[in-house]
Amino acid sequence: MSSAALSDLATSSRNDFLDDVLAGLSQSQKSLSPKYFYDEAGSDLFEAICLTPEYYPTRTETALLAHVAPALSAWVQSGCVLVEFGSGASDKTRLLLDAMPQITTYMPIDISAGALEPAVDRIKDAYPGVTVVPVEADFTQPIATLDLATYPAVLGFFPGSTIGNFTPAEAAAFLKAARAMLGPKALFLVGADLVKDPAILVAAYDDAAGVTAAFNLNVLKRINTELGGDFDLAQFAHRARWNASDARMEMHLESLRDQIVHVGHHAFAFRKGETIHTENSHKFTVKGFGALALASGWTLVEQWLAPDDAFAAFLLERF
Numbered sequence: 001m002s003s004a005a006l007s008d009l010a011t012s013s014r015n016d017f018l019d020d021v022l023a024g025l026s027q028s029q030k031s032l033s034p035k036y037f038y039d040e041a042g043s044d045l046f047e048a049i050c051l052t053p054e055y056y057p058t059r060t061e062t063a064l065l066a067h068v069a070p071a072l073s074a075w076v077q078s079g080c081v082l083v084e085f086g087s088g089a090s091d092k093t094r095l096l097l098d099a100m101p102q103i104t105t106y107m108p109i110d111i112s113a114g115a116l117e118p119a120v121d122r123i124k125d126a127y128p129g130v131t132v133v134p135v136e137a138d139f140t141q142p143i144a145t146l147d148l149a150t151y152p153a154v155l156g157f158f159p160g161s162t163i164g165n166f167t168p169a170e171a172a173a174f175l176k177a178a179r180a181m182l183g184p185k186a187l188f189l190v191g192a193d194l195v196k197d198p199a200i201l202v203a204a205y206d207d208a209a210g211v212t213a214a215f216n217l218n219v220l221k222r223i224n225t226e227l228g229g230d231f232d233l234a235q236f237a238h239r240a241r242w243n244a245s246d247a248r249m250e251m252h253l254e255s256l257r258d259q260i261v262h263v264g265h266h267a268f269a270f271r272k273g274e275t276i277h278t279e280n281s282h283k284f285t286v287k288g289f290g291a292l293a294l295a296s297g298w299t300l301v302e303q304w305l306a307p308d309d310a311f312a313a314f315l316l317e318r319f
C-alpha cells in the first residue's frame with residue numbers, strides 16, 4: 001500500500017473512532033465499542049490478561065484446541081486457506097498449523113497493527129512453508145481486499161470467544177457476513193465461552209492484579225491521546241458485572257464523582273456512579289449457539305467441549 005493510501009486509512013480510522021466515541025458518550029447509557037481497546041498497549045494488556053490465574057478462557061480453549069486440531073484435520077482439504085478473525089498474537093493458530101500441513105495460506109485479520117505485525121513475523125519464521133497474508137481491518141465492515149475464490153478450501157477461525165462481544169443480533173449479522181466473505185467452500189471453527197458459575201466469571205473479568213482494570217481504562221487513555229480528550233483516569237473505576245437476564249459479563253467504567261469531560265470541543269457530563277459500558281462478553285449454551293448458527297446460514301456439524309463444559313469449539317458448515 002502506498003504511503004498516501006496508508007495516511008488516508010489512518011485518517012478514516014481516526015474519524016470513525018471520533019464519530020463512534022461522540023455517539024457512544026451521547027447516549028443515556030454511555031457506551032464505547034470494545035474494538036477500541038486494541039491499540040498496541042491494549043493488545044499487550046490483553047495478552048497479560050490471558051496470563052492471569054483468573055482468566056480461564058485462554059488456557060481452556062488452548063487445551064481444547066490441542067484435541068480439536070487433529071480431529072479437524074480430516075475435514076480440511078489440501079491447499080486450504082486459514083482465515084482468522086481477531087488473530088491477536090496468533091498463538092492458537094499454531095495448533096491448527098501444526099496439525100494441518102494442508103493449510104498452505106494463512107490470512108490473519110486484526111484491527112490492531114501492534115498485534116498483527118509481530119504475530120505475522122513470528123508465524124512466518126516458524127512456518128516458512130505457509131504463505132502469510134495479513135489483513136489490518138475491522139472485521140465488522142466489508143473487507144474489499146479479501147479474495148478467496150482461487151483457494152480449493154477455506155477454513156474460517158474465530159477463537160477467543162470474541163463472538164461473545166457482539167449482541168445476539170450483531171453476532172447473527174457477523175456470521176452472515178462471514179458466510180459471504182468465506183464463500184461456498186467454507187468451514188468455520190468458532191471458539192465460544194459457555195454459561196457457568198457467575199463467581200468464576202466475575203473473577204475472570206476483575207483479576208486481583210488489576211490487569212483487566214488497566215485494559216478497560218486504556219480506552220480512555222486512547223481517547224485522550226488520539227482524540228484530544230481530558231479524561232482523568234483516577235476518577236474512573238473498572239467494574240465487572242454478571243447480567244443474568246442477557247447471559248453476559250459486562251465491563252463498565254464508573255465515574256467516581258460528578259465531572260465534565262471533554263473530547264475535542266465536545267463536553268460530556270458524568271454523575272457520580274454513572275458508567276460507560278465498554279464491553280459485553282456473552283456466554284453461550286450449546287443449544288443457543290446452534291440456533292444462532294442456523295439463523296445465520298450455518299449448520300453446526302461438530303462440537304468439542306472442554307472439561308466441566310467450560311468452553312466450546314464449534315465447527316460450522318455453510319448450507
Ligand SMILES: C[S@@+](CC[C@H](N)C(=O)[O-])C[C@H]1O[C@@H](n2cnc3c(N)ncnc32)[C@H](O)[C@@H]1O
Pocket residue numbers: 034035038043046058085086087088089090092109110111112115137138139140159160161162
Ligand atoms: C479477545 S482478543 C482474542 C485474540 C486471540 N484471537 C485469542 O483468541 O487469544 C480479540 C482480538 O480481536 C481483535 N479485534 C477486536 N475487534 C475487532 C474488529 N472489529 N476487527 C478486527 N479485529 C478486532 C483485537 O485486536 C484482538 O486481537
